[in-house]
Amino acid sequence: MSLHIESMRVDLGGNTVLRNVSISLPGGETVAVVGRNGAGKTTLLRSIMGLVKPASGLMLLDGRDLCAEPAHLRAAAGFGYAPEDRVIFPALSVAQNIALPCEVQRVPRREIEQRVEAVLAAMPQLKPMLPRSGAALSGGQGKMVALARALMVGTRFVLLDEPFQGLAPVLARQYGDSLRALRQSHPQLCVVITESNASLLDGVQSLTLFIERGYVATDQQAWPKGHAQSGESE
Amino acid sequence: MNLHLLLLAAVDGLSYASLLFMIALGLTLICGVFGVINVAHGSFYAFGGYSAATVVAWLLPRDASTAVLLLALLGTAVLVGGVLGAALEKGLMRRFQDRDPVLQLLVTFAAFMILENLQRMIWGATPVNAGELASRMGTIELLGVTFMKYQLLMVPGIALVSFAGLQCLLRYSVAGRKLVAVIHHREVATALGIDAARVGLMTFALAGALGAVGGALAVPMTTFVPGVAADMVVTSFAVIATAGLGQITGALIASILIGLARALAIYTFPELEVVMPYLMMVVVLLLRPSGLFTVAAARRI
């Protein structure tokens, strides 16, 4: 029960952003995707979420190819996603923001409440923010709400795009703790975290993927020779 | 201008306001969801009116009862408007959804031209109306003046019911929150499991039905000719801008303001009658730059 990506290529605006990506994301792991700015981390997550269509390649989950499925079915398949730029709905309260993906899946009210409880247990700082408007959050607060929202539906995969960006150390630490706690409480869950600041990860990950210029590998040596230092144009 | 005339003006104004509101409702909905002013909304109105009038005209010689006529009137409009709205979304808007809003607006403009032409091909250039239906519902005496029951009770009634219904839908239902999410950020809404395309389709169908019902409600009172669409849609632009884009309560209040202002103008400065909606809009926007009601905007910096 894991997600296999096979020789996936993604083009954006005429440029190839991800090249020949073949990775698998096994359940129960916390996978860190590290790479510099512009390496393609965000694009990788967006492709997994179906928000960009790969030019070629396969994405297999339980034997079915996700590439062929519309993006909005990912949530039903247990994918939670926290985008890099947060995107909290300003017209809804924080509580409504968090509950929304479950409501969309027609999760029963009681179950939603339970899930909120579970999330709050991992992120107690969120509690006082629940009744506030989604429009009024600071940068870091938005990050946390986005994480919480992803956890609400992410029963199998939680994809977090630079979750530590802009978090104060105190929160980053709590955030790391929450993620670790999550691994305890949901042993089957696969958490994917992209991060340009590997130092912030502080060992939450159990597996690290390196990404550079659209190539993904489990260790930096695996890249095609010399390309990491190569010049500007491909 | 005495109190008597003032009251009469208020009655006229309110019934006009109800109609205006019905038309503005669908427009403001689409504007809220897609951030696009749907110029083709005028065509929903026109098609609704024309087709409802056709069906009523067909039923009339067949001795249909008033209730049947009314149901047919509204039913036809809902059907025609819903289908038209859905077709517009599926056939056109979807293909342009990632484009600049200005281009999307122009797409609706193009759709408007095409529909305007189709309408002329289907119903010709001669005036159409369903006055018989209004006559059948009888009259009512108010302040010494005879009014049509249809105009005084029916239209405002349906407008209020639509208002309440839509308000519930948006405020208290998941569908409403889905809509809000798609409005704000399509991609993230999709990632949260919302079928943005479906939401779009349903919204357009609903807006189309509302616009068409507006037309159907109008056709027993007013005359439909080519060009109604353009005139009506531009007035409802004024309503939704006065209201605050996507604001349903705002649209209600703005319609009433505009309806009253227009009726008053007819009694005092008839020259100003036609400009009233726009003057109202300019005045309101001067005082409140984003309309009577505004949505919370996301923090950007």
Add this chain to the structure above:
Amino acid sequence: QTERPAEIKLGMSTFMTGSAAVLGAPAKAAADMWIEDFNAQGGVDGVKLRQTWIDEGQGADKFLTEYRRLAQEPGEKAMLSAISSGYCGALAPVAEDLKVINILWECSSEKVLEGKKYRYVFRTGPNGTLEMVAAVLHLLQVKPDFKTLAVVNQDYAWGRDSWDLFRNTLLALKPDVKIVAEMFPKFGAPDFSAEVTRLQALRPDVVLSTAWGGDLDTFLRQASQRGLLKSSQFVLPLADSSLERLGSAVPPGVLVGFVGDGYFADPEFVNDPKARDFVKKFKEKTGAYPNFAVYHMVQALEALTGAYKKSLQANAGKWPTTEQLASTLRSLEYRGLSRPIRMREDGQAMQGQLYGVTQKRSDYPFPQVGELMFYPAELVAPPVGAISDAWVKTLRPDLVQSKLIQRVGK
């Protein structure tokens, strides 16, 4: 230009779209029908007519552009334009400039011709002065005692000019009338409920409207639904064309005019072969009885082709120049489907006016006009060169008793 052309191009305009089309479209149908017949009978000495239509519903700018284009096409041509007084004022100088014969076949604002001295512009039907003076006379005959009057006219040249004429005539003939409301809803207005409310609140003795086409239909329907037609005396000089569509909405007793004297049920013409055949054929073709615009269209075509024929004759079979045609037209006598008409040297036709009162009759599903009165042109037309606005003010109350006014029928 004495070469015989292959065909005569007619640039014709009418409302083909918009609420005015209810009047304009039948006129077009009539013209197409008439021209087909005329061509089948050999045309003008073998030269056929070929018409091109311009839609007046598209706005003055576009109308004028197309008008210019047609008027500048090479070849033998004449223009029959327009139905709306709103356009006539603008196109007359253009026609004059381009030296092309233009027949104002319907528009009736007297201002288009008065004081202008055009050489190429003619009106083959009545103008507003004839229509309005007759309307006032008729009103004063049918309902001599009334105190208050309100007007609901369309807001464009015709609505404004006709009101000026009516008011000035009325005040000259009956100075004690009080005008309680002047309303000018826009041309093509889809809704008159506010006007109806206001009229109900005011309760004037007489309500005048020179509106026509779809606008008049809507106004009358709404007024009728709310009982206004019964509480005030309505005077509708152009309502002939709306009766058939409105059916029972128009009660008996409403004053109706015919913009000229063409009425399909005119007892003096029901057995006139030319009129009878045309009415029958037109009804078969379009499903409706001819309205005044149809009569005017036929008059215009008769006048134009008549002028061609007369000029040809005078020219000994040689094709006439535009100048010759124009001078023939200036003194032409012709007949449409009603009484004969004479063209004056100022390009204005002298056509008498028919007015009556609506009646319910069982032989038609819509109101008929009875108690018909005919007001000959000599009675209601200002002399050549006079300006109507000033002339009507000189009218005296005893005009109502004029011997020239004829009762039509029994």
Add this chain to the structure above:
Amino acid sequence: MRHSAFILGLGCACAAILAMAWIWPWTRMPVITFLSYGMAALGLSVLMRAGQVSFGHAMYALISGYGAAYTVRAFPGADALAALAAGVLSAVIAGAVVAAFVSRYRGIFFGMLNLGISMVFYSLAGKLYTWTGGTDGLRFDRPRLFGMALDRSGFEWGMMLLALVLAMLCGWAVQRYFRSSAGQIAVAIRSNETRLEYIGLSARAALMEAYVLSSALVGIGGALLALAQGLMTPEGGYWLRSGEYVFIAILGGADHAIGAFLGAAAFELILLVGAAYFTNIWQIVLGVTLLIVIFFAPSGLVGRFRQSRLDKGMEGGKS
């Protein structure tokens, strides 16, 4: 070299226009129409570069047209050039006043406000019968042109040449403006006003400037058309006309000043062809054309043009 090819193309187009007007006299009016629509669309392009679309700009054609019409009526001996100047001046004054108000608004509100204000002008022009001639419009006699009293044909020639010269001058000047720093600041309004303010520039001032320029351009178009017609009607200020201007601007593309004129030529052509061959479906033809353009060439004819040239440039290894 590219530049000279462009000039050559422009020259050929002018020659073609002149030849056409010579052979078919009736084409002179359509040429004047297309040039004045082009001018108006150019005005819209100026705004579009700042990310704003006005659905009411036809009001400046209206104001300018009435300005010109009043001038001719009030001073019977007046020259068309003076009337043109008076018309454009009134459009610019109105534009400046309106700009002070609408420059606070962006996006849909900007478009709607312009629409609203234009509808006020339009409705008043149609309502104030005694002053504006109501919906029938204001008629006036043919003015003198370049100090000469001309007959219709001469006048049409004169107006056409005037329109052609003005179009080229305006096109050139506007193109310079597009490239200039002020023009680029206007583009920045569309992408990030916050940043603009934070580098010490006023988005509002930049927008007002663009707005006044656009009202002047639309005004030139409006006055030219009114003078050539000898008639000014409220129709020229209806919102659908404003919509047509936007249509043309999109059709042509806002990347280069020439776009507006290409767009206008295409528009006029579609209309003429539509009126001649698709009498009953010309609106459908227009609508479908618009859709095709938006779908395949969202940045308009010039956008398309330049895109393909850019692609070629890339292959050739540009700097």
Add this chain to the structure above:
Amino acid sequence: MNSAPGDLLLETRGLTLRFGAINAADNIDFTLRQGEHLAVIGANGAGKTTFINICTGYIKPSSGTVLFAGRDITLKGPRQIARLGVGRSFQLPQLFLEHTVQECLQLASVARDRKISRWIPLAQNANGTAVAEMLELVELTPYRNEPAAALPEGRRKLLDVAIALMLEPRLMIMDEPTSGVASEDKHAVMRTIMAALRQRNVTSWFVEHDVDIVLAYATRVAAWIDGRVAADGAPEAVFSDPAIRREVLGER
């Protein structure tokens, strides 16, 4: 207008702003002197960005005053404050997305020099050398012809800073300049920016969550808690404050 190091540059008196129940700024008295490089730290939602927004005129405080170089700027807008010599970069970069990287800087250049022409092309109007230098400084030269919209997040941050720097401000305010910049590049970026600031004698104030960076580049640190300045002083002193260690750094 020239001021010596140590002169008062920015001063706030009793700045207060509440959003409903939240104290975003709670009676803040604060000074910044010429030549200082201040790092602002604090938990998320403590009011750091709000404070910047008030000082740069983006929002108005409900009470209190802001003085810049002795002048009351409380009621001035961002534009006027920018012209007085305050540059700002943002937590979420604010770029001219439709312009290329180079054009963004050219726009800033003409804005600084007030050389706004309606006739001369932008590239000619801008100070080409200054733009080129700036591109070099933030290492965006290879990207100069890319549209700003196509830059990845980290480089956007740099461009955002570069635009503000082009104005040659007296005070440079940066809201989390390195968040989102890859850790390998963080120090290098900060080093170049700070070197440029020092060289040009620009006073700076940046919000930063990374303690290493604060320690490396700040001459003074202020810690925000719940809309107040909870600690203010030399970096070592602030970081040894137990309350700060607990509330901001999250040590137990």
